[in-house]
Amino acid sequence: MTGPTDHTRAAPTVPPGPPRRATFRLLKQLFTDRLALMGDNADAYGDVVRIAIGPKAMYLVNHPDLAKHVLADNAANYHKGIGLQEARRALGDGLLTSDGDTWKQQRRTIQPVFQPKRISRQAAVVASEVDGLIQRLAAHDGPVEVLHEMTGLTLGVLGKTLLDAELGGYETLGHSFEAVQDQAMFEAVTLSMVPQWVPLKKQLHFRTARDDLRRIADELVEQRLANPVEGGEDVLSRLIASGSADGSSRERMRDELITLLLAGHETTASTLGWAFHLIDEHPEVGERLHAEAVEVLGDRLPEHEDLRRLTFTVAVVEEVMRLYPPVWLLPRVAQADDEIGGYHVPAGSDVVVVPYTLHRHPRFWPDAERFDPGRFTAAERPPRYAYLPFGAGPRFCIGNSLGVMEAVFVLAMAARDLRLRKVPGKVVEPEAMLSLRVRGGLPMTVQRRDRVRRADAA
Template identity: 90%
Template sequence: MTGRQHRARAAHPAPPGPPRRATLRLLKQLFTDRLALMGDNAEVYGDVVRIAIGPKAMYLVNHPDLAKHVLADNAANYHKGIGLQEARRALGDGLLTSDGETWREQRRTIQPVFQPKRIARQAAVVAAEVDALIKRLGAHDGPVEILHEMTGLTLGVLGKTLLDAELGGYETLGHSFEAVQDQAMFEAVTLSAVPQWVPLKKQLEFRTARDDLRRIADELVEQRLANPVENGEDVLSRLIASGSGQGASRERMRDELITLLLAGHETTASTLGWAFHLIDEHPDVGERLHAEAVEVLGDRLPEHEDLRRLTYTAAVVEEVMRLYPPVWLLPRVAQADDEIGGYHVPAGSDVVVVPYTLHRHPGFWTDPERFDPGRFDPANPAGRPPRYAYIPFGAGPRFCIGNSLGVMEAVFVLAMAARDLVLRKVPGKVVDPEAMLSLRVRGGLPMTVHRRERVRRAEAA
């Protein structure tokens, strides 16, 4: 340790945290309940917590000002961390996992695809995809696996809006991405102690999934190379225009596509799953959604301009993402020593900002466990918490590039579903969160679908 490091530690002590004797309990939570691991320790030890598990120490950051420091003010000192490092085996150096100049170049290449005017022009495509989903759901007789349906929708939207391609034929995509998440989290919680060649079921499934994702990405690139779009604005066209399509450039395109396919569908699908669960738990919310959809849309498809009028629907989406942020963990690795909240954080440390706990911080949210879309009522902006108390899309330079498309998609789905349908969970279904790379419903979400007019008639009879 250098003299400078000694002085830093003397001036800024290590953060509080659970004692070494708690290691077994922490390990159990790390494997079985990562949300409790974060939430319990933040509640006991405060807004900066040092959690030591074996040879690793993780620094939990749970205050808006401190989140801003890590994600924005001193972002250059923090590279991608635990979980995302392990996901690199499947995602390569895509936008989600890369750092430094590689990341900046990738961002410059893809950013124009997400310009607000271009996303606004995609509203009709999104509405048509949602309309097809609502009709498909309404025709069901019996339980529907709603997360499967949302995954199919979000992949379809992603393909048409961002890739100018049909993804309907790639039915294995959702399963392959689940296997990637499972393996990445397994490696993270085991500190990569299990060799990758060990033929565990999870690791075998990961290899199959990785090969499947690479095959799909390569097929999409080959299709576009064979049928180029003149002055194409989609991601495939921009990636091809930015490189030769050969060698390292071809590998880069594959990495970007796999990353985009995962990030572009998983977060919105997870948000919609949690939304349908919470609406089922709060029928009054469903009734208000229905009333707004009827008033704003009537019997037509939504348009981009309707986003400004579907204010309650947008508030529901925001409150869903507060309670169940699809990206529940923002992991970083400190490149140099730092001071966070008066505490010393040494270089090489895993630093995690946890939107899940930040969004439930009692210092910034009244009755934080309660589902209340009124928190995001645009007529009451003074009731909103500080900017960095709510970060469902991250913050700073790595703010989610696709946030506007995801929000539009979620608002359209909830408005059209509430107008025409009532979704109810299958009796006995226990809904618990599963904290992987995204925050998803454990074990899926089977629901029964009812045409709203039939429900009305049954209630009136």
């Protein structure tokens, strides 16, 4: 990416950006290819870009120092922005969408569930769930929809580790969250100018999905109220205790649960989908993963301590999240005037830090489009804010440790026991919604490693 990178020199008040005559092209990209919208303009105009579409102006930030300013140093000036504002209609004021004192209270309530010691104690539960996944995959004779399987796994892990509840009976969760993401992005790109009562198919699906999510959240709360866990450390127990202490409504518990269910499964499932795609494209990586898993694990289930030994597997997960960060966009709204990289940013402006483009910045990531896990085993690492798969600052993703452990266990056990291949003719493309997912699913064939060895020997 080219353009100005010296953020200390004097600069014009208004950042560079595409001219007004490019409006129709920008609108088309906004609807059909949001990654190109961000990447093309970062390439053309540099590290701070003003993109004006109709009455809206968006400020794209694409440098580690500037990302640090927005997300950490001056975080109080930047509230949640485009996309997340629209998602509030379904998610309510959960941890993902709330701001100010509400967010601080929610964070304090949930934070203890994600303490490192507690997460490390969940390793056996995660490993058991992954073992069940591997057995299901190995039993398939024909193609399997990998993203569906990963969603089922991550919801199962979330239920047992964070909620102390079984989510296996809620098969509609994945589809409901897809409808929520579709609607949130539709409202974002249409500037919420289409009323929700308009009977578009997308909006009808959204209303059904919103009702389904609220029903599931209410059922989980009712089940825990009927069967309380004395001294429970899980999210449900803490939400109920907090609600009793401060008089919060049932609606708040519902908002928190729906948000946790979405954020807790979608990002890890997306990362695993991209991982299996990239490993299939680079079989040498799959063989190295297999060798490491055999050496470290043998035939046992992984333990938390193995995260320090599965160094290449961890590097693969990190490199997958560099190329396809599950949270590809960090949208904010400036509450007061600010200066970013020497440019004036008025109050009320949409400011977006884009990990997808930041993770491809040529100054910090040589040959950035190449899949190379060795970047994360090298002694020298890029600057902290050049790599933001979990965000940064006060809103750093609360579930990062659990998500990484889950992804590492899946890749290690899958590489040890299986070989997955995309079905012939499958074209893999990214779809930039609230998360960065594989468009249209990921059908793959599954071979057990013992069968592969016998075939190779023959």
